[in-house]
Amino acid sequence: MNQPSSFLRVALGSGAIVGVLDAIAATLHAYAFLHIGPDLVFRFVASGALGRAAITGGPHMIAAGLAFHFLFASAWTALFFLLARALPLPLRAAPTAAALGAVYGLVIWLGMNLAVIPLSKIPSRPLHLTTPTLAMILIHVLVIGVPIALLARRHLHRHLAR
DSSP: OOHHHHHHHHHHHHHHHHHHHHHHHHHHHHHHHHOOOHHHHHHHHHHHHHOTHHHHOOHHHHHHHHHHHHHHHHHHHHHHHHHHHHSOOOOSSHHHHHHHHHHHHHHHHHHIIIIIHHHSSSOOOOOOOOHHHHHHHHIIIIIIIHHHHHHHHHHIIIIIOO
């Protein structure tokens, strides 16, 4: 099997897993803290690229939001996989990989909130460390970063390091 296509398949497949985990966590977070449903969550995601019209748009905006959501999940996952291949990241031991993933989850949260969202069409808002914000940070650490690192550990050493 071709090494680059195998790497791409594994990174994108892992990104899909992370995207599903994050979608579940994000919709539960939105319901718990804002009392809104998944449709509005993904319309909000779409509004980052498509503007305010996405908030009131129909099912196509929900689909666009899901597509953007999985694009970002796959991009952050692929970036970690690339870094893990290029740098001597300590992924052999699961606890070390999980700790590295936790740090990466925090990096993702910072990157999204300090770069991606401010550069999007989402109206700017001040960033405060409230309970919902802390919960979202935990989601990025535990539901996104740790699974990315553990998936990278599993796949990079078993399938790609041949």
